[in-house]
Amino acid sequence: MKHRYLPMTESDKNAMLEAIGVQSVDELFSDIPERVRFKGEYNIKPAKPETALMKELTLLAQKNADLKTHSSFLGAGVYDHYMPVIVDHVLSRSEFYTAYTPYQPEISQGELQAIFEFQTMICELTGMDVANSSMYDGGTALAEAAMLSTGQTRRKKVLVSSAVHPDSKEVVKSYAKGQYVEVIEIPHKDGVTDLEALSNMMNDEIAAVVVQYPNFFGRIEPMQELEQIVHEHKAMFVVSSNPLALGALKPPGAFGADIVAGDAQVFGIPTAFGGPHCGYFAVSSKLMRKVPGRLVGQTVDEEGRRGFVLTLQAREQHIRRDKATSNICSNQALNALAASVAMTALGKKGVKEMAAANMQKAFYARNQFKKAGFEIAFEGPSFNEFVVKLNKPVKEANVELLKKGIIGGYDLHRDYSELANHMLVAVTELRTKDEIDTFVQELGDYHA
Amino acid sequence: MHKEDQPLIFELTKPGRIGYSLPEMDIPEVDMSEMLPEEYVRVEEADLPEVSELDIMRHYTALSKRNHGVDSGFYPLGSCTMKYNPKINENVARFNGFAHVHPLQDESSVQGAMELMYDLQEHLKEITGMDEVTLQPAAGAHGEWTGLMMIRAYHEANGDTNRTKVIVPDSAHGTNPASATVAGFETVTVKSNEHGLVDLEDLKRVVGDDTAALMLTNPNTLGLFEENILEMAEIIHGAGGKLYYDGANLNAVLSKARPGDMGFDVVHLNLHKTFTGPHGGGGPGSGPVGVKADLIPYLPKPVLVKKDDVFTFDYDRPDSIGRVKPYYGNFGINVRAYTYIRTMGPDGLKAVTEYAVLNANYMMRRLSSAYDLPFDRHCKHEFVLSGKRQKKLGVRTLDIAKRLLDFGYHPPTIYFPLNVEECIMIEPTETESKETLDSFIDAMLQIVREAEENPEIVQEAPHTTVIGRLDETLAARKPVLKYVKQ
Numbered sequence: 058m059k060h061r062y063l064p065m066t067e068s069d070k071n072a073m074l075e076a077i078g079v080q081s082v083d084e085l086f087s088d089i090p091e092r093v094r095f096k097g098e099y100n101i102k103p104a105k106p107e108t109a110l111m112k113e114l115t116l117l118a119q120k121n122a123d124l125k126t127h128s129s130f131l132g133a134g135v136y137d138h139y140m141p142v143i144v145d146h147v148l149s150r151s152e153f154y155t156a157y158t159p160y161q162p163e164i165s166q167g168e169l170q171a172i173f174e175f176q177t178m179i180c181e182l183t184g185m186d187v188a189n190s191s192m193y194d195g196g197t198a199l200a201e202a203a204m205l206s207t208g209q210t211r212r213k214k215v216l217v218s219s220a221v222h223p224d225s226k227e228v229v230k231s232y233a234k235g236q237y238v239e240v241i242e243i244p245h246k247d248g249v250t251d252l253e254a255l256s257n258m259m260n261d262e263i264a265a266v267v268v269q270y271p272n273f274f275g276r277i278e279p280m281q282e283l284e285q286i287v288h289e290h291k292a293m294f295v296v297s298s299n300p301l302a303l304g305a306l307k308p309p310g311a312f313g314a315d316i317v318a319g320d321a322q323v324f325g326i327p328t329a330f331g332g333p334h335c336g337y338f339a340v341s342s343k344l345m346r347k348v349p350g351r352l353v354g355q356t357v358d359e360e361g362r363r364g365f366v367l368t369l370q371a372r373e374q375h376i377r378r379d380k381a382t383s384n385i386c387s388n389q390a391l392n393a394l395a396a397s398v399a400m401t402a403l404g405k406k407g408v409k410e411m412a413a414a415n416m417q418k419a420f421y422a423r424n425q426f427k428k429a430g431f432e433i434a435f436e437g438p439s440f441n442e443f444v445v446k447l448n449k450p451v452k453e454a455n456v457e458l459l460k461k462g463i464i465g466g467y468d469l470h471r472d473y474s475e476l477a478n479h480m481l482v483a484v485t486e487l488r489t490k491d492e493i494d495t496f497v498q499e500l501g502d503y504h505a
Numbered sequence: 506m507h508k509e510d511q512p513l514i515f516e517l518t519k520p521g522r523i524g525y526s527l528p529e530m531d532i533p534e535v536d537m538s539e540m541l542p543e544e545y546v547r548v549e550e551a552d553l554p555e556v557s558e559l560d561i562m563r564h565y566t567a568l569s570k571r572n573h574g575v576d577s578g579f580y581p582l583g584s585c586t587m588k589y590n591p592k593i594n595e596n597v598a599r600f601n602g603f604a605h606v607h608p609l610q611d612e613s614s615v616q617g618a619m620e621l622m623y624d625l626q627e628h629l630k631e632i633t634g635m636d637e638v639t640l641q642p643a644a645g646a647h648g649e650w651t652g653l654m655m656i657r658a659y660h661e662a663n664g665d666t667n668r669t670k671v672i673v674p675d676s677a678h679g680t681n682p683a684s685a686t687v688a689g690f691e692t693v694t695v696k697s698n699e700h701g702l703v704d705l706e707d708l709k710r711v712v713g714d715d716t717a718a719l720m721l722t723n724p725n726t727l728g729l730f731e732e733n734i735l736e737m738a739e740i741i742h743g744a745g746g747k748l749y750y751d752g753a754n755l756n757a758v759l760s761k762a763r764p765g766d767m768g769f770d771v772v773h774l775n776l777h778k779t780f781t782g783p784h785g786g787g788g789p790g791s792g793p794v795g796v797k798a799d800l801i802p803y804l805p806k807p808v809l810v811k812k813d814d815v816f817t818f819d820y821d822r823p824d825s826i827g828r829v830k831p832y833y834g835n836f837g838i839n840v841r842a843y844t845y846i847r848t849m850g851p852d853g854l855k856a857v858t859e860y861a862v863l864n865a866n867y868m869m870r871r872l873s874s875a876y877d878l879p880f881d882r883h884c885k886h887e888f889v890l891s892g893k894r895q896k897k898l899g900v901r902t903l904d905i906a907k908r909l910l911d912f913g914y915h916p917p918t919i920y921f922p923l924n925v926e927e928c929i930m931i932e933p934t935e936t937e938s939k940e941t942l943d944s945f946i947d948a949m950l951q952i953v954r955e956a957e958e959n960p961e962i963v964q965e966a967p968h969t970t971v972i973g974r975l976d977e978t979l980a981a982r983k984p985v986l987k988y989v990k991q
Contacts, residue, residue, distance in 0.1 A: 058856050060849070062589055064938040065860050073867040073939065082859045085866055085883045086761050088730045093767045095760055101628050104850025107593055114844065118602025120617030122610060125601045133609055134831065139527060143558060145599075147565040155574030155590050157582055158787035163910055163970040166511075167572030168786040171565070174514050177987040181551040187986050191788070193643035196831035204687075224831035231805075231827040235654055235688045277545055305537075307547050329598075330618045331608030331832025332643065333789030345984065351787065356980035358973035363510055368980040374646070374683035375921075379692035384683035387644035387777065391785030401514055401561055405553045407525040413537070414530060420540050421532040438541050455611050467609055490531040 060104075122459060124328060128492040132442050132483025133273070133467035134195065134222045134320070135328050138301070139411065139486060141402040144325035144395050154391055158351070162366045169365035172353045172390065175397040182303045182400075182408070183317040184310025185339035190351040191393040192336030192385065195320030196225040199267065199297045200232035201338065201349045201383055202316040206265030206293035207238050208382050209347060214239045215265045216258060218250040220272035221297060223472035229267065238264075248274040248435025248444065252282050259286055265293040265316075270309060271302050274435050274481065275419070275442025280312040288313065299323060300337065302440045304403075304412030316340050325399025326392050335392035346372060349383030414486035415441035418493065422484045425497045431504040434479055441485055444469065447478045447503040454480065454503050461499050463492075478505070511567045515988050518555045552990070571971050572786075573915050579941050581868075583887045583918035583930025584678070584726060586756050586775075590783035591848065594841035603840050608832040612817055619816035622833065623809055625843040626793075632846075632854070633752075633772045634765020635795030640834040641805045645753060647829065648773030648792030649684035649720070654826045655796065655803040656718050656747045656771060657688060662803075662824065665745065668717040672746075674703050676726045676922040681751060690717055697924055701727040701880040708740055716746035723750065723767065724757045724885035726922040726930075728865065738768025747771060747800075755779045756934070757862060757885035760855035770797045780842035791838035805829045860935035861886040864942060868933055871946050875953040879925050887932035889925050900956040900963045902927040907974065908955070908966035912948040 065073075070082070079085060086094075105113065124137045131137075148154060152167065159165030159172075172190045179188035192198035203215045215233060217226055219242045226242070233240045243258060243266070244251045250268055259266075266287045270278045280296075287294040295316045296309040301323040303309075309317045322334035340348055346369060354368035374381040403411060419441040423433060426445050434444040447454055451468035458465040466482040473479070484493065537546060556564070573580070580587035598604060606615055626638040642648035653671065660668045671685035672693045682692040693711050698704040702725070712719075719741045724730045731737065741748050750769040756779045764772045776791040777784055784790075796804065806825040807818035818833070849857060862885055869878065869888040876890040892902035906916035906929075918930040933942055955963050967973065 058852050060853050060856065062591060062849075062936050063853075063856055063860055064936070065863070069939040070863065073863055077863075077866045077870050079866075079883075082863055085862050088732050088883055089758070089762050090732060090735060092735060093762050095634075095763050095766065098760060098851035098855055099628075099631050101631050101851050101854075102624075102847060104853050105847055107848075110844065110847055111593065111596070114597050114621075114847075115600060117617045117621060118597075118600035120620070121602040121606045122614035123601040124605040124607060129607060131607050131609055135607055135609070137605075137607070139525075141525060141558075143524075143561055146562065147569075149595070150566070150569040151576035151590070152569040152572040152574045154595075154783050154785050155576045155587075156572055156786045157580070157585050157587060157784045157915075159572075161573075161906070161910065161916060162975050163907070163967050163972055164573035164915065165571075165786075166971055167568035167570065170511065170513070170571070171568055173986075174988070177513075177515065178551075178553055180987050181553060193647060193789070193835075194831055196828075197643065197647070222831070224828060227828040228830060231654070231829055232687075234827070235650065235657075237689055277541070281544065303547070304551065305541070305547055307545050308551075327604040327837070328607045329604050330606045330615065330836040331834070332830070333791075333835040333837050345986070352984075352986055354980040355985040356976045358975050360973060362972055364972045364975045366975050366977050366980050368977065368984060368986075371981075373679075375679035377683070378679050379682035379686045381679075381683035381686060384646045384650055384680050384687050385644075386646045386680050387775075387784075387788040387790040389785075389789045390787035392789055394786065398561065398565060401554045401556065401564075402524040402558070403553065404522075404524055404555045405550050406523060406555065407527065408553055409547075409550060411525075411527055414527060416537075416540050417530065417534050418532060420535060438545065452611065456613065459611060459614055464607065464610055464614070486528055489528070493532070 122464065127462050127464045129464040130466045130482050130484060130496055131464050133481055136323050136483060136485055137328060137487055138323050140325050141399055143402060144398045147398045148391060148395055153394060159367060162364060166364060169353050171394050171397055173355065173365050175393045176353060178397060178400045179337045179339055182300045183298060183339045184308030185317050186342040187345045187348060188337060188339040189348050190353055191388040191390060192338050192350055193389060194332060194334045194336045195297060196228040198318035198336035198338050199225045200229045202295045202318045203229050203265055203267055204232055204236055205316065205347055206295060210264040210293060212262050212264035214241065214262050215267060216241050216243050216263055217267040218243045220245040220250055220274055221267060221269045222273050225297060248276045249278050250283065252279060256286055259290045261290060263290060263292045265295045267295045269297040271299060271440040274444055275439040276435055277438040284313040301412055304408035305416060321396035324396040326395050333389055333392055335389045335396050350385045350388055411486055418486060418488055419443060419484040422493045425493060429497050429501060429504065442481055442483045445480045445482055446505045447480055448505045449503055450478060451480045454500060458499055463496055463499060511571065513988050514554045514564055517560055517564060520555055522555050522557045524556055524558045524561050578913050579937060579945055580915040581917050581931045581933050582915055583932040584753060586778035586932060586934060588781060588934035589936035590781050591845060593848065594781060594844045597844045598837050598840045616816055619809060621840060621843055623811055623816055625839055628846050629774065629793055629795060633795045634763030635772055636798045637801045637804060638793050638795045639804050640793045640839050641830050642792035642794055643830055643835050644788060644790035645773060645775040645792045646680040646684055648794045649680055650688050651805060651829045652749055652771040652773055652794050653684055653688035655800050658803040658826050659800055660717055667715055670715045671717055672711055672719040675924050677720065678726065678751060678753060681720045701729045702731055703737060705733055705736060708737060712740055712744045714745065716744050718747040718749045720749040720751060722754045724754050727880060727889050728884040728887035729880060730885055734767045753778060754886065757858060759858040761858055770800060776838055776842040781845045782838050782841060789835050789838055791835040857935050864933040864935060864937060868931060868942055868946060872949055875950050887930060890929040891925055892927035892929055895956045896927050898956050898960055900960050902929055904963045904966060905952055908952050908963045909948060910967040911969045914945060
């Protein structure tokens with residue numbers, strides 16, 4: 058058959074068969090036993106020419122309500138943010154996106170240097186000493202952090218705050234099951250981790266305490282108090298953090314975190330129905346040789362020129378095999394590049410300004426809700442999210458809002474049985490005053 | 506390529522320059538102290554770059570020129586399936602309705618995305634011969650772990666709690682034993698025989714009532730089809746174990762043999778390999794997992810369900826192993842893979858494998874005159890050579906790989922699999938022309954002549970790259986993992 062991705066001609070094929078010394082391509086498959094041989098062709102949709110397929114998929118995509126044509130107040134771990142247009146121009150350079158893992162450093166200096174810069178920027182934002190080249194996403198990064206803690210402390214219990222993203226919590230539990238680790242939830246009190254409950258739960262069997270900063274409800278956790286309780290028992294202080302928030306908030310590193318993990322989706326990465334995003338993983342220097350995944354390091358060539366290589370590979374699965382403590386191989390390199398470009402574009406001033414803009418707009422929206430008579434659950438310092446109490450199920454409100462071109466907030470009742478009719482609202486720098494005011498107005502009949 | 510060092514972006518910084526354009530602040534602003542207690546306010550700014558938009562474009566353009574991708578040239582990296590990454594995939598993945606939808610939107614507003622996922626699952630079921638597929642795992646290794654966790658849950662549900670061992674061939678990818686470990690299993694290695702296939706006698710020796718599963722790639726990492734697959738399935742199933750298929754090498758058997766028909770119970774696929782992901786410099790990938798009917802209850806949740814032409818996510822899965830990833834997988838990569846499958850169709854996918862295998866056999870035959878061929882039989886989509894003849898001349902496989910850089914090629918995979926001395930593993934893929942294959946073969950043959958006549962030129966390679974061989978020992982001994990301002 059002729060296909061634009063398949064360059065071999067009939068005469069090429071015949072010449073090659075002759076060089077191999079066989080009569081037909083079929084002969085090359087003679088080692089597949091008759092009994093398992095698949096006969097014929099797959100029963101799947103027939104091939105479509107380029108233009109027709111583009112049209113079909115354009116129409117399919119249009120069945121979705123997208124964030125470009127709607128006004129979104131949905132966050133809960135994935136956010137609609139400013140994406141500098143240059144991000145996609147850099148990503149579209151196929152030297153980056155058609156490359157494999159940079160195992161041949163001489164022809165991969167571009168990728169390696171970009172990742173080295175990514176590692177540096179993540180360290181800057183989190184206030185940590187070492188960051189790796191990326192993880193799948195914030196949830197699996199957090200799970201790996203919890204597992205690292207159990208290996209490091211040789212303890213088999215992990216405490217996770219109930220104010221951590223519910224999906225991440227579930228992923229931590231799934232990973233923990235794999236390694237026979239027990240996960241216990243710390244209750245929240247008024248939307249932040251309950252310190253008294255935590256104190257009572259702490260003992261010398263606890264490997265790690267996992268919190269989120271800002272947490273799932275948007276609130277700022279009492280980091281200093283948490284750190285003291287955790288380290289008093291020589292457990293690891295594991296913090297999941299939105300790296301954009303750290304443009305304005307004191308970084309977890311400054312609060313004594315041992316591991317900081319999270320998702321860099323906030324920097325130039327589309328929401329993409331949940332992935333691919335970009336997990337990051339940062340640690341204090343004492344854990345450098347325990348980090349999962351790939352690390353890029355600086356070195357020199359024979360002539361003393363600066364260059365970059367994948368390093369400390371003795372930690373990784375392809376060397377350690379069954380002794381490895383993580384099995385991660387592919388990560389999210391291209392999205393780490395996207396995040397790097399966005400962090401570079403924002404830069405020192407922009408990341409601070411954008412973080413502040415999120416706080417300002419969310420603060421304004423929260424006040425508008427209060428003025429309109431809504432009850433705000435869990436009042437207190439927060440970043441770009443807060444919880445509004447409605448008088449009806451959130452799902453119902455969201456279906457109504459959709460008709461007005463608005464994507465409403467997250468239904469907390471899905472994960473917290475006690476939070477029926479509670480909507481988690483996210484307000485990013487992209488939302489205008491008009492959009493916020495309209496949103497509050499459209500929800501007008503829903504106040505409790 | 507330019508030999509000059511490309512400065513780090515931090516070294517290009519000049520305070521006062523910016524590269525962003527944030528939306529207007531159209532609301533009344535309040536003082537930070539009204540929103541945040543002082544002890545949480547960041548005092549020391551994160552030291553990110555300060556550069557203009559053109560500075561950024563020039564920087565990353567310079568970096569891209571210091572990088573080799575499939576679009577730059579031939580990339581016969583064994584086990585990685587570095588085929589052409591179609592551009593239509595990139596366009597489709599960027600449609601607003603795919604790139605800019607939120608995973609937690611009301612299901613009624615994302616039916617198009619769910620329909621695509623569902624149809625992709627249906628296509629992958631047919632391609633693998635499995636009964637159900639989840640798209641949740643983010644990459645191949647993640648899929649391996651997901652599959653093994655399901656096998657563990659299956660055994661535990663049957664009260665079979667002492668099945669603690671996973672058998673892995675000595676030629677397996679490193680992720681296989683690592684995934685077994687993080688899924689709570691012990692790894693047992695089964696040997697390969699002199700033909701490069703799993704040694705059935707050794708398999709019978711290691712299998713037992715403690716066997717949870719055998720993990721296998723077929724064709725294996727030597728590029729050889731495990732002819733005794735049905736006997737192996739019988740041995741494993743007879744002992745009560747499950748058979749796990751590592752789909753890294755699926756490009757070799759599309760329309761020729763389906764894992765489900767070979768007796769496999771669980772399959773993971775690397776959509777970034779066979780289904781043109783792309784690789785992205787090391788990710789993101791996508792690692793869907795397919796299972797036979799008896800493992801369906803253990804699939805990660807949520808499971809995508811279609812009823813009366815409406816798609817929903819089913820969270821009520823009491824036996825599920827739980828979530829393995831937030832949301833529903835690397836959707837953006839799944840969109841690309843779906844676009845590819847729909848571009849190729851059934852006849853196209855069949856041709857993919859036929860040309861991938863034809864190309865590999867052609868290269869293997871032509872190169873076997875100058876390099877040792879450890880297993881002399883038809884290969885599938887890839888093959889291994891040994892550089893031990895050249896090693897006697899003082900030229901190692903690493904040197905050959907580095908010399909190939911001077912010819913503008915990405916070298917093959919080297920020193921893997923571990924059971925072949927001075928291993929060179931070549932996977933041409935189906936998207937390369939005969940001219941490209943011939944030029945590469947010529948380069949490989951020239952390097953052999955150089956090794957005989959002028960070994961220094963090979964030993965000291967590369968000569969034309971932006972940088973020479975790097976001191977990896979120094980990098981590991983005194984790690985510098987981030988930029989520190991002088």
